[in-house]
Amino acid sequence: MFTTGSKLFLGATALALVATLVFGASHGGEPGYLGTITLIGALLALAALTAINFFTRDGNTPSMEQDITRTAAAAARAPRRSVAPVLAAVGVALLAIGAETRPAFFKGGVLVLLVAAAEWLVTAWGERASGDATYNAAVSSRMLQPFQFPLVAAAGLGLVIYSFSRVMLWINKSGAPVIFGVLGALVLVGGYLLASRPDVKTSMITGIAAIATLGLVSAGAVMAIDGQRTIEKHPTPASDPAVCTESTKDAHVDKRAPGSVASISSPTAIVVVKDGKLAVYSQGLRGARADVTIIRGATNNLLFRNDDHVARRFTLNLGTFTDSSSGTPVTKKPQACTTLIEPGGEVWKTFRLTQPSAASATPYTITVPGISDQVLTMVVP
């Protein structure tokens, strides 16, 4: 009485009904409301599909000739082996694990289930497309392979790249380039050797590639579990008065850290300390100056260079403001500073000043802790 298609849709509708009831009863608030609405939508859509399917009797079997679904040549063969059920099982397992642990697993499970469902549906359809097994195989691979190949390739490549990155992050910073330089050379030589011997067996190449991949993936797994090497952090004391007036403190000094910023090619001005003297160089203005005009409200980039013999830091003294809005006047003297810069090093600082010089009781200045007689002025119109 029930055709194959309507059984599928009927099952899906029943599942949607159960899901709607369970979800609706267990979830409150806006998410519960939204989720329930969505599930009701799915339920209605599936019910409509069931009805259509039922009414048209799958669109291919005359209603009176039900036996044909079992006796026809196309239905004569037993189903072939398929990975889809295993894949679906993995998906369900992931769903269960994800529901208890990390949402990422749950999302992965949904994805795997979708893939399994697509695979399953197409192979099942393909097996009964005709009575001719060869034709059936061809037609289902023509449907599936355009999706299978890229997917499997992406997953495989992803695994290889991930393993690779774990290995690189485990090896120490100076060793990694050497090891991978050698590895790259090996790949090149191997490729050359294989190319120069066209008669090598395919199975041998496959074997070598499989062993290499296996090695890489297992090494990656081991190193991922062991954890990556410690990567140093370089904190920047942005506006801590305790640090900005200090000429020696700073645990870490990374001379090259800001050197990688591309915008370093266009600073508003370059501030230099050399032999205990401070100077600022602005584009277009010849020679060293003791003042620099900073555009109010704009993003300004200053490059600070230490050409002295000892480590130095630059401190920006950003005026003096009195706030009397709370009754008792509170005087603030905001500061900002660079890290301690090694001799020969440069540090880049990006900042924005919203108050003009006229609003401050004292001028904006740049100083270097430890050099008391040198002051640069920042003029903010």
Add this chain to the structure above:
Amino acid sequence: MTRNIPSPEVAPVHDSPRRVTRRRVGLAATATGLLVALAGCARNAPQDTFQPAGENARSIDNLQRPVFYIAGVIGILVFAAVGYIVWRFKDRGQELPIQGHGKPILEIGPIVLSAALLLGIGVPTVATVFKLAKTSDTQCVVIVTGQQWWWEYTYPVQPGCAAGGIKQPIVTSGQLVVPAKTHVLAEIQSNDVIHSYWIPKLNGKRDAVPGRTHTLRLEADQPGIYSGQCTEFCGLSHARMRMQVAALDQAHFDTWVTNQTAPYQKPTDPAAITGEATFQANCSRCHQVDGMADSAGKPIISQPELYVVSGSAPNLSHLMSRNTFAGAVWDLLTPACRDKVWHAKPEEFSELYLQGVSRECLNEKDLRDWIRDAPAKKPMYSSDAQIASNNGLSRGMPNLKLKDDQISQIIDYLVTRK
């Protein structure tokens, strides 16, 4: 049923429909060609790249003209050759000619010729690029900041530009005032999105990119007005983001600097005094007027960063020293007064420009409309709803819903800001 197609016997022999269409197409093509050609001959074209008015634009012109002419001649030759070959060898059922197997001279010849041509274009191009990038001969620096939808100019403290240098920074907008015959270096920045600064008669374009400083050389041979417009699409009112360079002779430029750095002049006229208070109450939160102080003598500092996305609004200290406003789109001068200044001879221009805007010459209509409802004049994404959806920040100046008498007071005050 078939359609009624006029048979050859019925149609007039001397004017077949085919010939009529062909003639029409020919006519249309000729007309289009003429129009395109004529468009290049506009006489009043203030933004014509083919009329350089300074050293930098001239270097570009000197480079592009020969290339344009040579490429033009080659273009005509190629099209003529293609046309000839199409006509000469069209399929009339003739026999195929013998198929040869390449002619080295015909293959190598054009390659060598093209390489030589490219080299001939490339070498001067690279030389010009370097020439236009030079900053070491700068005599005057101006920081040019783009924001939606106007340009701000800041003259940093420096020994150059004016006779005694610039001792105190100057901030202005819309019109960039420079000394003529001087190597001016514009340091171009942006406060919000990418804009592009272009004064066709003075130099090529330069993008204003947030977080970067790009330099552009500007030099005008003679005093006068040079127009331009933002050439990088920057949002709603991109088309209403213009600018002018006003080049003055050195003596008058020095006077301009003195005027711009003069201490604040309190208004004396009673109407203007009322206007100052109205301005403080409604405009000072965005617009800075340097030196203006409250009744306690405390300087009034604008806070555009609290109200505008770009964090800036034009400095109005000397509004009436400029000729245009709001992205240099509207005139502050009446048409008659404006023509007198803008079309003056180079020797007379500087003097006339420095006169600024007087009450008689003020184009009050546009200024009034602007203060009454700025977004109606220039779409600016600054309606109440848009500001609310944007953390209270507007792009451009919002409608302040002032009454007519308040606007009159403010204008009475602004007229005194020379």
